[in-house]
Amino acid sequence: TQLLEQSPQFLSIQEGENLTVYCNSSSVFSSLQWYRQEPGEGPVLLVTVVTGGEVKKLKRLTFQFGDARKDSSLHITAAQPGDTGLYLCAGGFNSGGSNYKLTFGKGTLLTVNP
Amino acid sequence: KAGVTQTPRYLIKTRGQQVTLSCSPISGHRSVSWYQQTPGQGLQFLFEYFSETQRNKGNFPGRFSGRQFSNSRSEMNVSTLELGDSALYLCASSFGSGPSEQYFGPGTRLTVT
Numbered sequence: 665t666q667l668l669e670q671s672p673q674f675l676s677i678q679e680g681e682n683l684t685v686y687c688n689s690s691s692v693f694s695s696l697q698w699y700r701q702e703p704g705e706g707p708v709l710l711v712t713v714v715t716g717g718e719v720k721k722l723k724r725l726t727f728q729f730g731d732a733r734k735d736s737s738l739h740i741t742a743a744q745p746g747d748t749g750l751y752l753c754a755g756g757f758n759s760g761g762s763n764y765k766l767t768f769g770k771g772t773l774l775t776v777n778p
Numbered sequence: 779k780a781g782v783t784q785t786p787r788y789l790i791k792t793r794g795q796q797v798t799l800s801c802s803p804i805s806g807h808r809s810v811s812w813y814q815q816t817p818g819q820g821l822q823f824l825f826e827y828f829s830e831t832q833r834n835k836g837n838f839p840g841r842f843s844g845r846q847f848s849n850s851r852s853e854m855n856v857s858t859l860e861l862g863d864s865a866l867y868l869c870a871s872s873f874g875s876g877p878s879e880q881y882f883g884p885g886t887r888l889t890v891t
Contacts, residue, residue: 697879706782706868706882707821752821754880765834766811766880770820 667691668755668769676775680742685772687753688735694764695756696729696736700749701771707752743776750774780805782871782883790889796857799886803850803871809833810852811880812844815866824867827852856888864890 669688677683687696695714699707711720713729713736720727724747726739740747750771758764783802791797803810811834812824823836827846846852850871856863866885872878 699880699882704884706870706884707880708882709879712879754821765823767823768813768821 668753668767670751670753670769670772672772673770674773674775676777677743679744679776679778681776682739682741683743683774684737684739685751685774686735686737687755687769689755690734691755691757692733693755693757694733696733697754697756697766698727698736698738699752699754701752702749707750740774743774745776745778748774748776782869782881784867784869784883784886786886787884788887788889790891791859792891793859793861795859796855797859797888799854799856799867799869799888801852801854801869801871801883803852803869804881807871807873807881808850809872809874809878810846810850811870811872812852812854813868813870814838815868815885816864821868824854859890861890864888 671686697712698710701707711727716731716733718729724741728737750773752768752771754766754768756766785800809828811826813821815821825844826834830846841857844854866887868882868885870880870882872880
């Protein structure tokens, strides 16, 4: 069973602070995705990383995929209240033959206070 | 392009009843996946359908079933509802099968009393 552990589970910070959330596994993933989910809505894809060591930037968000493709981090610079939400990582892996599965972590609930 | 739609948005059922949830994917998307989201377990994969065939299945009892129609719309059925089935049920569509970029609907909030 491929498991993804996300930390911290909860994070409450003030506007303007920087933060990093982590996504770790003992399994190797072919790809890793980050989503953000706001209350009452479904998750929205932020980024997909596929290469070990890959770094992607999306405005104030920086995503990194570990060299061994077992872990990932999301760094937010100068957080804003609009960044509030549940951040989910999801790893893709081959479950046999041509079948691929996507497994999700439980998420980090981020609150950015004005 | 219209997003993924799910109906109904909210549902209250009694233990022992059955329920059917509906999902309409983004036009052109052939894969539909279903997930159950609870505070304790997070997002758990139920099953994926691609071109009317179930491609993947999660570790849920047989009370949970699904199907996909020729227009890619999908339905999920839960029979003999239990209190523990109370959750947000999310549908996601993607162009290809497997760990492609998933586009989620707003979910159906099911409460079992």
